Amino acid sequence: MAMTPGALRRGARATTRAAAALALACGLVLALATHAAARPTYFEVATATYGIGDDSRIYGCGICHKRWTGTGQRNPFGLAVQQHLYAGKTINQALAAVENLDSDGDGVTNVAELADFHTFPGFSCANFEDAVGFVSGFDTYVTPEVATCLDPIDLDLSTAAWSFVAYVGQTAELTLELINHGAQLPIAVTSVELLAGAHSSLSIASLPSAPFAIPVGERAAVTLRFSPAAAVFATATLRVTSNDPDEPVLDVMLSGIGVPRALAAVEIRRPCRAQVDGAFARYSRSHLREWTRCAAREAQGLDCGAPQRDFRIAQAQAALRAVLGGALDRSCQGAGLNPGLAGYDTACSVAGNCASLTVSGFVSLAECLICRQEEATNQLLDAAIGVAPPDLPATLAPGDGLCLRRLLPGIERAVGKLRATIATCELASLDAEPAVDCLATTAADGAHMRDTVTGLITRCGTPTGISGCEFGPDAEPGCLATAATTAATALVP
Ligand SMILES: [Ca+2]
Numbered sequence: 001m002a003m004t005p006g007a008l009r010r011g012a013r014a015t016t017r018a019a020a021a022l023a024l025a026c027g028l029v030l031a032l033a034t035h036a037a038a039r040p041t042y043f044e045v046a047t048a049t050y051g052i053g054d055d056s057r058i059y060g061c062g063i064c065h066k067r068w069t070g071t072g073q074r075n076p077f078g079l080a081v082q083q084h085l086y087a088g089k090t091i092n093q094a095l096a097a098v099e100n101l102d103s104d105g106d107g108v109t110n111v112a113e114l115a116d117f118h119t120f121p122g123f124s125c126a127n128f129e130d131a132v133g134f135v136s137g138f139d140t141y142v143t144p145e146v147a148t149c150l151d152p153i154d155l156d157l158s159t160a161a162w163s164f165v166a167y168v169g170q171t172a173e174l175t176l177e178l179i180n181h182g183a184q185l186p187i188a189v190t191s192v193e194l195l196a197g198a199h200s201s202l203s204i205a206s207l208p209s210a211p212f213a214i215p216v217g218e219r220a221a222v223t224l225r226f227s228p229a230a231a232v233f234a235t236a237t238l239r240v241t242s243n244d245p246d247e248p249v250l251d252v253m254l255s256g257i258g259v260p261r262a263l264a265a266v267e268i269r270r271p272c273r274a275q276v277d278g279a280f281a282r283y284s285r286s287h288l289r290e291w292t293r294c295a296a297r298e299a300q301g302l303d304c305g306a307p308q309r310d311f312r313i314a315q316a317q318a319a320l321r322a323v324l325g326g327a328l329d330r331s332c333q334g335a336g337l338n339p340g341l342a343g344y345d346t347a348c349s350v351a352g353n354c355a356s357l358t359v360s361g362f363v364s365l366a367e368c369l370i371c372r373q374e375e376a377t378n379q380l381l382d383a384a385i386g387v388a389p390p391d392l393p394a395t396l397a398p399g400d401g402l403c404l405r406r407l408l409p410g411i412e413r414a415v416g417k418l419r420a421t422i423a424t425c426e427l428a429s430l431d432a433e434p435a436v437d438c439l440a441t442t443a444a445d446g447a448h449m450r451d452t453v454t455g456l457i458t459r460c461g462t463p464t465g466i467s468g469c470e471f472g473p474d475a476e477p478g479c480l481a482t483a484a485t486t487a488a489t490a491l492v493p
């Protein structure tokens with residue numbers, strides 16, 4: 001996201017303070033190193049000579065060094081001074097000897113950069129990218145009267161090459177970022193496309209509709225997808241065309257390895273999946289029930305009973321962990337399966353908070369399902385009442401409280417019922433050819449659930465204090481039923 005000018009100024013003030021502290025440290029290091037010779041430090045002499053106070057934007061070791069905090073390589077100005085020190089001159093003499101040189105070759109003498117302009121005498125736009133650890137924005141005071149060393153128009157990509165790996169029949173995705181690193185103008189992207197010859201398993205899943213513009217400092221996302229239908233090594237080139245004058249065409253090399261998937265025989269997989277589903281159904285019901293009950297009580301001005309709620313959820317988690325990879329696991333780990341053989345994906349979730357979890361065993365499958373349950377409960381309560389755990393609603397007017405007393409348990413039961421229907425379908429069609437779309441198969445149950453939710457909302461009348469998505473001036477009719485459907489689908493292991 002682009003920073004506002006105000007934010008940039010605030011950032012600059014903060015970084016000036018930080019820079020001063022660093023420069024102080026740099027001066028201190030030199031002071032200690034040179035104490036034996038009982039002479040002032042290079043930094044102190046230089047800054048005093050040219051009137052560079054600790055509030056100056058160039059008050060830092062970067063005057064002489066490539067690194068803002070000093071040590072290590074010197075920049076061209078630092079090297080020039082160093083040569084005179086080696087020749088036996090004092091610091092003052094060495095500084096004076098290079099004053100009228102233009103060490104960085106940007107057309108302005110060292111003394112003028114230091115004393116008059118407070119720009120860096122060791123950096124020009126030709127070498128400013130060598131600077132390490134400088135504050136963002138220092139590109140605007142590298143050379144006097146050069147507003148910035150950045151190109152006015154510059155497009156960068158977050159990656160130049162990517163290799164996907166996915167099981168046959170599964171999908172892997174990458175979000176590629178198109179970044180406007182220019183200083184002045186929006187980037188106009190004219191096209192984002194796969195070049196001819198791209199393997200059909202590699203595709204663009206989503207992108208802003210081209211042509212589109214990216215403002216200075218901002219990013220646009222393109223989602224790339226690999227869906228191998230068979231064991232394959234696939235390649236493709238993604239080409240981004242824009243008005244970047246230096247790089248009007250940027251290519252991303254993509255490859256994908258489709259790994260054949262070993263699945264256990266269906267008669268071994270099915271008992272395992274039934275075991276997982278049964279254990280998770282119990283956990284899911286408890287978690288959703290505890291939180292909806294708690295939220296409804298709080299809304300009515302009653303105590304939620306947080307300790308009991310947390311205790312029951314902890315008990316339910318322990319029961320789930322015992323069955324998934326634990327002591328009571330008879331049909332999965334106990335039957336010699338791993339999640340891959342049982343047909344579970346290695347990614348916990350395609351998107352959201354749980355997407356970063358990897359399912360490598362049944363123990364991690366349990367943690368994945370606990371994560372998915374928490375996310376679903378939170379999203380559902382947020383849709384219903386505008387407040388998500390661990391936060392709870394404030395006490396509402398009696399009519400509103402009564403509404404939630406009916407609505408929340410009703411939604412909890414409706415979600416659980418639809419979830420069970422979809423899960424039963426999935427279990428029954430494990431080896432179906434062609435694969436069964438259980439969401440489509442259970443569409444009638446889904447419609448019934450929507451009716452149930454709509455009925456519960458109607459009975460609420462017109463609540464004034466509930467900030468869920470169905471109520472108030474910005475209400476979106478149908479949103480709660482949609483959230484309930486999403487939850488029921490997300491909660492099928
Ligand atoms: Ca210069």
Ligand SMILES: [Ca+2]
Nearest residue numbers: 120123142143
């Ligand atoms: Ca300069």
